[in-house]
Amino acid sequence: MTERTYGAPGLSDPFAYAICLFTQVGSLRGPPYRFLGGQLAAMIRVGVVGAGVMGRNHLRVLSDIEGVELVAVCDADRSAVESAAQLRKIRGYLSSWEMLSRENLNFVVIAAPTKFHHRLTLEALEKGCHVLVEKPIAADLAQARQMITVAQKQGLTLAVGQIERFNPAVRELKKHLDAGYLGRIFQIRALRLGPFPARIRDVGVVADLATHDLDVMTYLLGRPVVRMYSETHRKINTQHEDMVNAVLKFDDGVIGVLDVNWLTPTKVRQLNVLGERGMFQLDYLTQELLFFENTEVPSNGNGAFTGVTEGNMTRFQIRQTEPLRAELLSVLRSISHGTPPEVDGDAGYNALALALSLVSAGEEGRVIELADSLAAVSAR
Numbered sequence: 001m002t003e004r005t006y007g008a009p010g011l012s013d014p015f016a017y018a019i020c021l022f023t024q025v026g027s028l029r030g031p032p033y034r035f036l037g038g039q040l041a042a043m044i045r046v047g048v049v050g051a052g053v054m055g056r057n058h059l060r061v062l063s064d065i066e067g068v069e070l071v072a073v074c075d076a077d078r079s080a081v082e083s084a085a086q087l088r089k090i091r092g093y094l095s096s097w098e099m100l101s102r103e104n105l106n107f108v109v110i111a112a113p114t115k116f117h118h119r120l121t122l123e124a125l126e127k128g129c130h131v132l133v134e135k136p137i138a139a140d141l142a143q144a145r146q147m148i149t150v151a152q153k154q155g156l157t158l159a160v161g162q163i164e165r166f167n168p169a170v171r172e173l174k175k176h177l178d179a180g181y182l183g184r185i186f187q188i189r190a191l192r193l194g195p196f197p198a199r200i201r202d203v204g205v206v207a208d209l210a211t212h213d214l215d216v217m218t219y220l221l222g223r224p225v226v227r228m229y230s231e232t233h234r235k236i237n238t239q240h241e242d243m244v245n246a247v248l249k250f251d252d253g254v255i256g257v258l259d260v261n262w263l264t265p266t267k268v269r270q271l272n273v274l275g276e277r278g279m280f281q282l283d284y285l286t287q288e289l290l291f292f293e294n295t296e297v298p299s300n301g302n303g304a305f306t307g308v309t310e311g312n313m314t315r316f317q318i319r320q321t322e323p324l325r326a327e328l329l330s331v332l333r334s335i336s337h338g339t340p341p342e343v344d345g346d347a348g349y350n351a352l353a354l355a356l357s358l359v360s361a362g363e364e365g366r367v368i369e370l371a372d373s374l375a376a377v378s379a380r
Contacts, residue, residue, distance in 0.1 A: 043069045044332075047103055047129075049096050049120055050111035051075035051084040053199060054134055058109045059088050061324045067332075074099045096120055100127040110134060113202045118143035121158070125150050130335070134161040135215075136207045136355065137348030144352055148345035159331060159341040160348030162215045166327040168318050169287045173273065173280055174220055176291075182275035183297065188217050189257040189272045193264035196236045204240025206232070206355045210260045214358075215343075215351040216271065223250045225354060227369055232362030235263055246358050258358075278311065289316040 044067060048058050051073055062070050074093040075081040085092030093099040100108070100123055107130035110120045117138050124131045131151070137160045138144040151158035164170060176182070190213035200208055218225070230246035243263055248256030269284035278294040293311030334341045361368045 043067060044106045045069050045071045045104060046107060046109065047072045047074065047099055047105045048109045048111065049074045049099075049124075050109075050134075051077065051080040052111065054111035055109075056084060057324060058111055059084055061322070061328060062109075063088055065325075065328060065332075071105060072099050072103050097123055100124060100129070105129050107131065114207065115139050115202050118147060121147045122150060125154050125156055125158075128154070128156070130157045130159075132159045132161060132331070133348075135211050135348060136203065136352045137345065138352065139203075141349065141353055141356065144345070144349045148349060151345060157335065157341060158345040160343050160345060160351075161327075162212065162343045162347065162351065163323050163327060164212045164216050164284060165219055165343055166323040166330065167284055167287060168321050168323075168326070169282050169284065169289045170216060170220070170271075172289050172316055172318050173271075173282055176280070177220055177273065181277070181291075182273065182280065183277040185221065185254050185273060185275045187255045187257065187272075187274040188221065189274070190217070190259070191268055191270040191272075192258075192260045193266070193268040194262060195265055195267075196242060196262040201237075201239070204232075204237060204359065205242050205260055205262050206244050206358050207240075207352070209262075210244055210246075210258055210358065211351045211355050213258055213260065213271070214354040215347065217248070217256050218350065218354075220273070221250055221252075221254055223252050223254065225249070225256070225370055226251045227367060228354070228357055228361055229367045230258075230358045230362040232359065237262070241359065241362065244358060244362060246361070287318055287320045289318060290314065291316070 046062055046068055048055050048062070048070075051059075052075070055073065055075070059070065059073060062068050070088055070090055072091040072093060073081055073084045073088070074096045075084070076094060078094060081092040081094065091099075091103070093102075099105075105127070108124040110117060110124070110131060110133040112120055114136055117133050117136075121131050121133050121138075125147075133147070138147060147158060177185070192209050192213055194209075197208075225248050227249040228246060230244055232241035233243040234241050236242050243261040244258065246256075246258040248258070250256065267285065271282040271284070273280040273282075276294070277297055279292045281290045281292065282288070291314040293314070295309045295311035296307040331341050357368050357370065
């Protein structure tokens, strides 16, 4: 097997992969913010709710974007909010409502535990702020639907933080799949493993981690899931699952496989896409994309294989970027142009719906056939 390299040269600077977050910006009525030479033409006032790991990542990146005025941070933990406010030289609050009432904010980032997403989002929308809420969008589908409906009625944008969409390796893979590089797709397989995070107690591994892969799969394939089955286990977490193995069926016959857990002593984030012309292998952490060629492709009209033979390995060189920054800039552009964000409330609703169905399949020990209403939205 020989190796070939294609694509743009990578950056020489070392890349530090981080759990990244997604921010929604703008003004209420129409987009007054414009990009001039790639920068914002007006200052945008931002508040962050949550000073934990996710919130601190928001604060770090927002503080480094020209045209963004980081105004305030809120958290119920006094020491956490004082530390974050002092570091970023911004005002700190213990009450989200007080922050929203006293500060003239344009948008709010919500990086709080999932059980608070619904209330905090509605508070921010009521105060006329665009909202980014971290995934999962809400604790249940009824809450998520209300959040989407209120944002639409208010003329505000609700965005959901599905950060893996902005990984440059995923972008590169999407481009090749859409161009038909792989031919017919047979299987998409996700491996997302790591240690148990003591900071997360309000949701299980499906809502916290598998939502990434459910969203990426539907994004890459552009097709709805029609059937699923899963096995879940609870080994460390006392209230929610910390391991899931699942099989999905897409409406065009593609099989999705998920292996996700919080029980592995090293972090693994990989995705394989298998098709008639070979297999793509993606590593989220290193932002690496490989293609393993099958030299025997379909040779007759009905698409039957003549065989599978190992061919060349192609390494696509990808310009490495931090997904958080790419995501923030994408949302800023969407607001300035008056266009929807790439990951809107419906996309967050769909990922949550699939995640909840996976949990139900595991708890009930049965195959779940997804309703037409879910299938209709799952390809968004």
